[in-house]
Amino acid sequence: MKLFRIRGGVHPHDHKHLAAEQAIEDLPMPALLHVPLQQHIGAPAKPAVRRGQRVAKGDLLGLSQGAISAPVHAPTSGRVMGVGSYPAHHASGLSIRTVTLMPDGEDRWSEKVRSISDPFALAPEEIATRVAEAGIVGMGGATFPSAVKLNLRTRYRVHTLVVNGAECEPYLTCDDRLMREQADAVVDGVRIMAHALGAERIIIAIEENKPQAQAAMSLAAAVDRRIRLARLPTRYPMGSEKHLVQALTGRETPARGLTADIGVVVHNGATAFAVHEALRYGRPLISRVVTVSGAAVARPRNLRVPLGARVQDLLDYCGGFNEEPAGLISGGPMMGQPLPSTRVPIVKGSNGVLALTRREIDRQAPMPCIRCASCVEACPCGLVPLEMAARTRSGDLEGAVGLGLMDCIGCGSCAYVCPAHLPLVQFFNYAKGEMAARGRARQKLMETKRLAEQRSARMEAIKQAKREAMARRKREAAAKATDQPTASVSES
């Protein structure tokens, strides 16, 4: 199909050969699972189990809280060892509420998990409800609750469902393998999602560096005439939702808006697989495919991992390290986060665990900016990163915002090409965080001011009331006093 040009972007070495030919293997069940109650954007789940309780595979561990949240389920059968705090899958290394589960080795499914005969007979809202109950979130890494996106039809006229199989991050091959090995299931999930959205057009978009996935998906997609396959040029960040939609439709998503503003909803291929599992077999999201790769890993693999397995379990299965890695990354090297430790658990959004050598990371001491404009050329959002960085460094964050800081998607293309090796993403993350903090502080200040004003108004009202009461009493007393003297005068 006809594709449209997107601006900027870079061509990093994809390193996909390391793991691309490794078929998905099941990670042997670890001795303990640490299942965090927050694996998604939104409110954390509320614990639904107690210490010592026995659970079956697929039983609820945590209940969804609020409109944007997701439940968490037991990845296998076993006993709850505790509900406590455990290091999160996050660069900060901070602990969050986590259910620790000791598998009993039976891997027995819950009786509540039942297959559904025909998901297409269900009403669209019913599909979204079941997706929400299965705890499915965007599995490309953003982890936004998928049901919320499936319900967009209530607010937008959605005509196209795009399945994001770009997988433009180097090293990662989990979506590639899933689409190759489970093409029918992925296509089935896609069709169920299209039914939920009421979309009349479906585009499955896969980059040219995955010809086998393209072939498998093309074959599987023959069941539905609405589905078209887009062969995307290999370029980072082709998998960025808004840029993918632009490449496919020629339309840019309005700034600060959603792709639904132009009638398109994008879901990841792995999410489609999870929807298939949930809507055909009633299985909640309890495992995912993770690419373990990087030159420091002895045997790079693609693993199906129960959520809550520690990163260390995956690395052990892959033969440990060849050499001491210079960095341990969750996700791809472009937008991934450094992991503070190998103890942290795999969560719904973990698509890769990379152990990279110093050579691969190639971090050098920054030099001054020479205004070479490589970053301007690489920016897919049409920003001028070098100026935003200069403003940020001089503390002029408002200036950086004026130059479009909030339109930055943080893809890292600018920092990737910078000959001065400036940590541009670091600057922008700092500026965004600082602006958010300032916004909160401003909000707090305004709230404090409002409350203080309310209080002084209240105090003033009370004083006023007292004064009036006093005046009234005085008047009454005076009236009484004048009454009496008059009386006494008349008496005398």
Place this chain on the structure above:
Amino acid sequence: MQIETPATSAGPFAHAPTSIQRTMVLVMLALLPATVFGFWQFGWPAIFLFLTTLGTAVAAEWVCLRIAGKPQRRYLLDGSAVVAGWLLALSLPPWAPWWIGAIGALIAIVVAKQVFGGLGQNIFNPAMVARVALLISFPLEMTSYVRPLPIFSPEAPGFWQGISISLGQGGFDAVTGATLLSHVRTELSQGGTLSDILPGMAHLFSGAIGTIAGSMGETSALLILLGGGFLLLKRVISWHIPVALVGSLALIATLMNLYDADRYAGAPYHLVSGATLLVAFFIATDPVTSPVSKSGQILFGAGCGILVYVIRTWAGYPEGVGFAILLMNACTPTIDHYLRPRVYGRDRRGTPIEYADNAEMRK
């Protein structure tokens, strides 16, 4: 085994094989053919002038870095001082005395670069600041050009004679000659017509090859073009500035030539003479002092081209390409302010894009 990696900063955890040093080395490689040809043409005095200029540039950079308290090794190895000195040397008359190169290098590195804050902070191109300052301060030395005398030819000065020329001692008879540009300018002002001054096409051919009087590295249009092509291929520079500069210069020259062929030379003459191509590929494309957006670069290049023509044709300095560059350098911040790329999802004014059917998309 467990590893605890220190909390590192944000990604990306991969990098393109780029560095400032690599960029500078590529620029030096691109300059090499024209430089070696300049050495061949103008012999030992040119080599000495080149070495003096580069040596002074590096020494000045080192002293400034020391004073500024910056890591000297890393900043010296980035190659920016060498490139600035190199470009300056190529734009000097090849037999100029050593102190011309030394003073020029000091002006370039200390006044034009380090005083502004060093690498990446200067507003004006250091080599051009130095060239213009020298041209105004030492007009005699800066306009004494010699005819090429290939280095090992019998008439050429030997090693020791070369040294004495560099030290400014006389005693060697060279055929000095004006550059084509100043020659034409002088003759025109005395009432000659171009058809008398420029007989035939021979000047174009020798200008392209480089067998004419001129600055050390500016004479051979072809070799400079070769270096420029290499930089384009390696994506150190983009086509926008050179094409806009050469294009606007060629266009205005052609138009004026059509208007009066006897007073205004055509495009080929302007392209092969003087520093046109060196400036188009190596000086105007200096990233620090040129705009960052593509539209800005085209405007900048076109502005340079037009100013080069105006200064050559009507102003007092026929070799005054440097003035054109400095004037446009001064415009760069303004150009950068007004000409930015359009931000994704927004129109040129910065408001979010609205499509005609937007309303029906939202229920």
